[in-house]
Amino acid sequence: MTVHPIIAALRRHKAGVVLIALQIALTLAIVCNAIFIIGQRIERVNQPTGMHEENDLFLITQQWVGAPSADDPAGVEKLDSMQQADLAALRNLPDVVSAAPIRSLPLLHSGSVGGIGLKPLQQKDTIDSNFYYGDEQALPTLGLQLIAGRAFTSADIQHKPMRDQSEPVLAIITQPIADKLFPQGNAVGKVIYLDSSSTPTTIVGVVARLQSAVDTAGSSLTWYSALFPVRQDANFSRTVVRAKPGRLEAAMLAVRPALYTVNPMRVIDEEHGVRSFADIRADAYRADLGMAILMSVVCLILLSITAAGIVGLTSFWVGQRQRQIGVRRTLGARKIDILHYFQLENLLIAGIGAAIGILLALGLNLWLIIHFEMDRMPVIYVLIGVLAVLVLGQAAVFVPARRASNVPPVVATRAV
Amino acid sequence: MFAYYFDLGLRSLKRNPALTALMVMAIGVGVAASMITYSVFRAVSGNPIPDKSAQLFIPQIDGWGPQQNRDGEPADALNYIDAMALMRARRATRQTFLYGLSMSVLPGGNQSLPVAVNGYAVYGDFFPMFEVPFLYGSSWSAAEDDGHAAVVVLSEELNQKLFGGTNSVGREITLDGHDYRVAGVARHWDPKPRFFALFNGSGFQDPTDFYLPFTRALDVQVNPNGNSCRGHLSFSGWNDWLQSNCVWVTPWVELDSASDVAGYRHFLEGYAADQQRAGRFAWAPNVRLRNVTQWLDYQKIVPTESRISLIVSLGFFAICLINTIGLLLAKFLRRAGEIGVRRALGASRREIYEQYLIEAATVGLAGGVFGLLLTAVGISGVSLLFSPEIARLAHLDLSLVGLTLTVAVLATVAAAFYPAWRAAQVQPAWQLKAN
Numbered sequence: 001m002t003v004h005p006i007i008a009a010l011r012r013h014k015a016g017v018v019l020i021a022l023q024i025a026l027t028l029a030i031v032c033n034a035i036f037i038i039g040q041r042i043e044r045v046n047q048p049t050g051m052h053e054e055n056d057l058f059l060i061t062q063q064w065v066g067a068p069s070a071d072d073p074a075g076v077e078k079l080d081s082m083q084q085a086d087l088a089a090l091r092n093l094p095d096v097v098s099a100a101p102i103r104s105l106p107l108l109h110s111g112s113v114g115g116i117g118l119k120p121l122q123q124k125d126t127i128d129s130n131f132y133y134g135d136e137q138a139l140p141t142l143g144l145q146l147i148a149g150r151a152f153t154s155a156d157i158q159h160k161p162m163r164d165q166s167e168p169v170l171a172i173i174t175q176p177i178a179d180k181l182f183p184q185g186n187a188v189g190k191v192i193y194l195d196s197s198s199t200p201t202t203i204v205g206v207v208a209r210l211q212s213a214v215d216t217a218g219s220s221l222t223w224y225s226a227l228f229p230v231r232q233d234a235n236f237s238r239t240v241v242r243a244k245p246g247r248l249e250a251a252m253l254a255v256r257p258a259l260y261t262v263n264p265m266r267v268i269d270e271e272h273g274v275r276s277f278a279d280i281r282a283d284a285y286r287a288d289l290g291m292a293i294l295m296s297v298v299c300l301i302l303l304s305i306t307a308a309g310i311v312g313l314t315s316f317w318v319g320q321r322q323r324q325i326g327v328r329r330t331l332g333a334r335k336i337d338i339l340h341y342f343q344l345e346n347l348l349i350a351g352i353g354a355a356i357g358i359l360l361a362l363g364l365n366l367w368l369i370i371h372f373e374m375d376r377m378p379v380i381y382v383l384i385g386v387l388a389v390l391v392l393g394q395a396a397v398f399v400p401a402r403r404a405s406n407v408p409p410v411v412a413t414r415a416v
Numbered sequence: 417m418f419a420y421y422f423d424l425g426l427r428s429l430k431r432n433p434a435l436t437a438l439m440v441m442a443i444g445v446g447v448a449a450s451m452i453t454y455s456v457f458r459a460v461s462g463n464p465i466p467d468k469s470a471q472l473f474i475p476q477i478d479g480w481g482p483q484q485n486r487d488g489e490p491a492d493a494l495n496y497i498d499a500m501a502l503m504r505a506r507r508a509t510r511q512t513f514l515y516g517l518s519m520s521v522l523p524g525g526n527q528s529l530p531v532a533v534n535g536y537a538v539y540g541d542f543f544p545m546f547e548v549p550f551l552y553g554s555s556w557s558a559a560e561d562d563g564h565a566a567v568v569v570l571s572e573e574l575n576q577k578l579f580g581g582t583n584s585v586g587r588e589i590t591l592d593g594h595d596y597r598v599a600g601v602a603r604h605w606d607p608k609p610r611f612f613a614l615f616n617g618s619g620f621q622d623p624t625d626f627y628l629p630f631t632r633a634l635d636v637q638v639n640p641n642g643n644s645c646r647g648h649l650s651f652s653g654w655n656d657w658l659q660s661n662c663v664w665v666t667p668w669v670e671l672d673s674a675s676d677v678a679g680y681r682h683f684l685e686g687y688a689a690d691q692q693r694a695g696r697f698a699w700a701p702n703v704r705l706r707n708v709t710q711w712l713d714y715q716k717i718v719p720t721e722s723r724i725s726l727i728v729s730l731g732f733f734a735i736c737l738i739n740t741i742g743l744l745l746a747k748f749l750r751r752a753g754e755i756g757v758r759r760a761l762g763a764s765r766r767e768i769y770e771q772y773l774i775e776a777a778t779v780g781l782a783g784g785v786f787g788l789l790l791t792a793v794g795i796s797g798v799s800l801l802f803s804p805e806i807a808r809l810a811h812l813d814l815s816l817v818g819l820t821l822t823v824a825v826l827a828t829v830a831a832a833f834y835p836a837w838r839a840a841q842v843q844p845a846w847q848l849k850a851n
Contacts, residue, residue, distance in 0.1 A: 015745060015834065015838070016742060016745060016746075019738055019741055019742040019745070020742065022738055023735055023738045023739055023742070026731065026734065026735045026738070027735060029731075030728065030731050030732065030735070034728070037724075063518070063520060063532065065520045065522075065530040065592065065593065066592065066593040069637065069654075071637070071652075071653035071654045072653070123483065124483060161652075163652070163653070163657055164652060165652070195647065196647055235639070260529070264529060265530065266530070267520045267529075267530050267531065267532040269532055283803070286800075286801075286802075286803060287719070287721050287801060287802065287803070289800075290721070290800040290801030290802070291721055291724070291725070291801060293800060293801075294725055294728075294800070294801055295728070298449070298728055298729070298732055301445055301732075302732060302735060305441075305442050305445070305735065305736060305739055306735070306739065308438050308442070308739070309438075309442075309738075309739040309742050309743065312435060312438060312742065312743045312746055313742045313743070313745075313746055315746070316745075316746030316749070316750060319750065320749075368724075371723075372720055372723070372724060
């Protein structure tokens with residue numbers, strides 16, 4: 001079958017052809033960008049934090065009322081003993097495996113970021129890193145995977161007011177920091193300088209992975225984390241608790257009564273005072289997940305509307321061309337020839353639409369890169385999109401085309 | 417004639433239920449998607465203080481220098497030293513300096529458990545500057561600012577919680593162990609976004625509970641909700657921290673005329689230049705003076721999700737309309753014979769044109785009603801994409817209902833221009849001959 005008569009016939013339906021082609025082009029542009037966004041968001045949501053069995057974890061945030069000031073030594077000692085009393089009470093709970101004071105947790109969107117350098121009094125820090133502060137129980141409670149060196153022992157732990165700027169003596173860093181600062185390996189035993197300080201901090205261990213506590217928008221900071229053996233004292237405290245498997249809810253319920261028994265003069269927020277890590281994670285990724293769902297819904301509806309549009313217009317054409325189809329059948333065309341005619345016609349229109357759509361898709365992607373700091377879309381997504389709209393066109397055209405092929409030759413002799 | 421065409425339109429819709437349903441659904445879904453995302457966008461991109469947004473300015477001074485600031489921009493807040501210098505200079509009609517506080521209050525005597533409350537340490541000018549309405553009492557005076565008075569302004573909500581909504585002016589509350597006398601109770605006031613306190617906040621947080629004098633809050637050393645510091649710090653207590661490069665104070669000034677604004681900018685540059693001469697800053701003056709709308713833009717307060725989803729839904733709506741053009745074309749031209757007869761009986765092109773536009777408008781109206789139902793359902797699902805504090809801002813009100821119907825009808829009529837024109841071009845002789 002030659003394409004020539006199809007093109008000649010399409011010339012008589014310019015408006016319809018332009019509309020279908022345009023619709024396919026726009027659908028392609030939006031669908032492949034949407035699929036790309038969905039893929040990216042899902043990848044981000046699924047990345048592990050580096051904590052083992054993280055769904056057994058929960059975080060307690062509480063503030064003391066009428067607590068002593070952390071700016072004088074006596075106050076600091078008092079605050080520390082209050083924190084120690086809380087920790088002892090929490091560790092004694094029946095459903096709790098372990099508990100540790102902690103400055104922040106991955107994905108909490110609140111934490112401390114500082115600089116790490118390789119020389120004392122460096123003008124500009126070599127890298128920025130998340131600073132986590134905790135005691136000897138922090139590493140096992142979080143379930144981090146130690147791949148070199150050792151964990152902290154209770155002898156390593158210092159306690160300091162939160163505003164104290166003296167540098168910790170020891171640190172555990174993540175593998176990405178070790179790779180960046182000591183590419184030749186063997187980070188354990190080396191020294192680093194925090195925040196352009198003159199006093200060295202010695203690396204005692206390396207953990208595989210620990211995600212950032214702040215929103216890093218995909219920068220290298222996401223995986224640059226350091227843990228210091230410091231229990232921080234302030235008028236508030238955060239504690240991470242690992243519940244026994246399957247006992248998370250019971251453990252969380254037991255927290256408030258236990259802490260109020262130790263000391264009632266404190267505030268534990270109704271909503272966010274005791275939060276499961278699963279909740280923190282869901283909050284952090286809400287927008288990503290919502291975006292993926294929104295984009296999927298938009299894609300589905302868009303594809304069905306475009307398909308319905310193709311069905312509608314092709315049906316109209318078939319109805320209009322009844323007589324011509326009859327004539328062709330009389331002159332010897334088989335049913336399959338009529339079917340192929342409409343299929344080929346659709347392929348032609350969809351092909352033109354897809355060609356324009358590729359340009360639109362790349363343009364839309366470029367625009368998103370400029371305005372929303374999106375990444376460049378790999379070509380594979382465009383190809384998937386092209387394939388999708390071509391298949392969609394063929395599927396949509398099948399029913400009206402088959403109806404056309406069923407037009408009997410005798411129609412040619414009737415006045416329509 | 418309009419009523420007759422409208423009736424004809426309805427009949428024609430009934431004749432092709434599948435095609436009609438398709439068009440109505442396409443328009444409904446398209447308009448609903450646009451309206452749902454628009455309702456969120458409208459809520460987050462609104463001007464929180466329309467009548468004064470051009471007179472309120474936030475001065476910024478770079479105290480970190482090119483090595484440590486972000487992309488050459490000064491920090492989003494001031495350190496204590498610069499804030500106090502601006503405060504003492506008093507170069508604006510009104511000025512306030514503020515920072516966020518998290519404190520606790522004992523709601524019912526000393527037997528009850530303390531409750532967390534959040535507020536701001538501000539100057540007395542804060543209330544007239546931001547047009548805070550009062551239910552009882554008033555703000556505190558400049559003399560009380562200078563006297564570091566232990567006074568407090570409560571929100572209507574906290575007054576309800578602590579005093580059952582009665583006039584509590586003159587009574588005392590205990591915040592973090594210190595007593596404060598109630599100077600006033602503010603009527604419900606919660607601008608969204610909370611433009612005046614974007615440092616360490618999304619702009620859509622829980623409503624504020626109370627306001628304390630800035631001077632008093634410093635006296636009792638209430639820590640700010642957040643602060644941001646640079647470089648190697650060497651402080652160990654409150655006073656050292658005040659003198660450090662940590663930024664945490666948000667300044668606001670009210671400037672009434674363009675010359676006042678120019679004057680204040682000049683003053684800021686002069687101040688930064690003085691600091692450079694004095695050796696405190698090792699860099700050229702780097703200052704900004706943005707008004708409320710410029711500040712909201714700079715802070716990118718509209719979430720990316722809101723912009724992207726609005727753009728995607730508008731594109732989606734456009735495709736639905738293109739789809740509608742095609743379907744209307746098919747629907748109208750299928751009735752070429754009918755049009756030919758009407759033309760032969762004396763109907764003018766204009767009348768045909770009108771008839772088909774009105775028919776399209778009925779489709780648009782049906783699409784709008786369907787879209788309205790979808791919008792109502794969709795708005796309750798907004799929390800899927802946005803955090804609860806933003807999702808609760810989206811709601812279906814009368815203006816959104818009107819907008820949904822108007823957009824649906826207008827867009828469909830616009831989509832019908834070409835198909836109706838084609839219908840009006842039908843040659844009566846041709847049609848009659850073919851029949």
